[in-house]
Amino acid sequence: MRVFWILFAAEWRHFRAAKGLVLLCGLLLATGVYGIYYGTTEIERQRQQLAALPELTHRNVEELKVKFPGPADAGDIGYYHSTFAVHHPDPWAALSLGLRDVNPSYVKLRLLGLQNQLYATDNTNPMKLLSGNFDLAFVLVYLLPLLVVALSFNLLSSEREEGILPLLLAQPIRSATVIAAKLAFRVALVLGLVWLLSGVGMAWAGVPLDGRVFSWLALSTLYCLFWFGVVLVVTALQRTSAVNAVALLGVWLALVVLVPSLLSLGVAAARPLPQGIELTIKQREEIHGGWDRPKTETMNRFFALYPQWRDTATIRERFVWRWYYAFQHLGDLAVAPQAAAYATGLQARHNLVETLNLLSPAINAQTSLNALAGSDLPTHLAFQRSATRYHDSLRAFYYPFLFRKVEFTHADYAQEPRHSFTSQPELATAQHGLLKLLLSVAAVYGLGLMLLRVRPVSPR
């Protein structure tokens, strides 16, 4: 161990002398801090947006109170009144934004058909979506391996190429100790950066100090160790620094760019999704067709599903709200199988990615961090289910007014259901990710050690 620590300390002196590497570490630190700033700013923007929604609802109610000063028909209120299903971010989402930039953090809802409202989102700059998030998870998953490559591509080859290795290995030290000390120094350096950035990120984002702190640190640590394992494999092959650099960058390109792209194509082909446009058209046809269908036919279909309203008066008027909302409701029911198939299909794609992400620790790390932060697809689907239940509760609130012909008073606004949904972490997914990363780490270190055993280090 004495020799190990002598070499470890020497590595610190070598590192300090390599100004370019010091600069690179500083650059990673700066990009990490920017990633934290980007993530916390984005989540703060979403929080502010969500915090403004009750005020919008309040203003809408005040306007309706002016428009309908006395008791009103609940149908008018249901039509003009809008409320929101809101998806509050977990504080961890600031460190791993996941799909929170693509998927809406709130849904504006009226008493009309749900499906077209569920997928209506604010306009977003597509170029910004294309470029993706620059959060801490991005820095750790995609940029950090490049620092590992820059620090380690010449782990042993530099000494060999500079001619120092013969003198070094003429001392009573094992070549494995030399490699271990060099690798350990770099691991300590990079993990120091990762833990520092994670600590700053956690403090900045104000995350609760629960088990997820350990999970985050364990995931990022194992991910770093995986890349150093790749370095060990490449070092064990004992090629030149240039070949090592190309090999390591090739592995980075394959695992971070190529495999994810191929996986995305493969998953899309293996798990085709029903087209959203088909669902939209079918729902619109059903709803617009409702104007032309005989009212009794519409109401009988509705009553068959909701017999509790069957005893309401037969509709003889040209227009009544309960008939209008009935065919809106039937529009949703008509596309319910497609909507369910769409959500199931998305979940199936996600599950397939979860299964196949063993092929790329980068995807595994990213999906695990997203799951930990509650910013992944299952969380969004849970929000959509929650928004659907909320819309059901709005219907349950308004239907007695509509079908029992109860007038809607100003006091009734306060009784309207409110919605709130906060991301929940997918801890099981994160734990599976952790196990898979552990497997990947074991595989690369096993391979590296085996190669070193088969091919003893040559000093020249």
Add this chain to the structure above:
Amino acid sequence: MTYLLEARELRKQYADKLALRELNLQIAPGEIFCLLGQNGAGKSTTINLFLGFIAPTSGAAFVGGLEVAANPLEIKKHLAYIPENVMLYPHLSGLENLALFSSLAGFKYPESELLAYLTDAGLPTEAVRRRVGTYSKGMRQKVGIAIAVAKHAKVLLLDEPTSGLDPKASNEFSELLRRLSEQGTAVLMATHDIFRAKEVGTRVGIMREGELVDVRPTATLNAQELEQLYLTYMN
């Protein structure tokens, strides 16, 4: 008698080349054995086999009675090595390099002793704290000598050690070798320098195409006879 360096039927065969043919050699304490021969004659291969840098195809090398292949770490405690071109960490000073290599060999010296080793090896005092990156080849060679001496090894393996040294420094190095020899150190030196071999060596061996073709005590030859012998074998 216990030899500090011994080769028994030592052979190294590469895929397409026989680098060393059944070498038998014994070097006793206090002996300075000089290996002469052209490039590719097998001198460096012999040294690399004693260092354990390469594995023999057959036969065995012994250092201090220990077989190299079976005791790769233990034997390195007993030997010091100076390559033809000593390369050191360029961003560390001569002093820091010596401290590092000495500590790896298990010696922790105060700075005054480190300075003494360096200046005894001929490194100018003003240079000891300068980055090695600014050193000439000869200066690096002197740091290499200091590293070897500071290790207090029983065996010295030298591969063209005076390469890059000026004549004065070469003479000082020869003096140093004699001193070490008197203290019982066994030296195996590969060299092209016939006159240095005659001057400092106790025995010379001539290698050709991986084979030790002749061994003579230097006391029985003068420089011209040695040169003549060498040229005879080379031709």
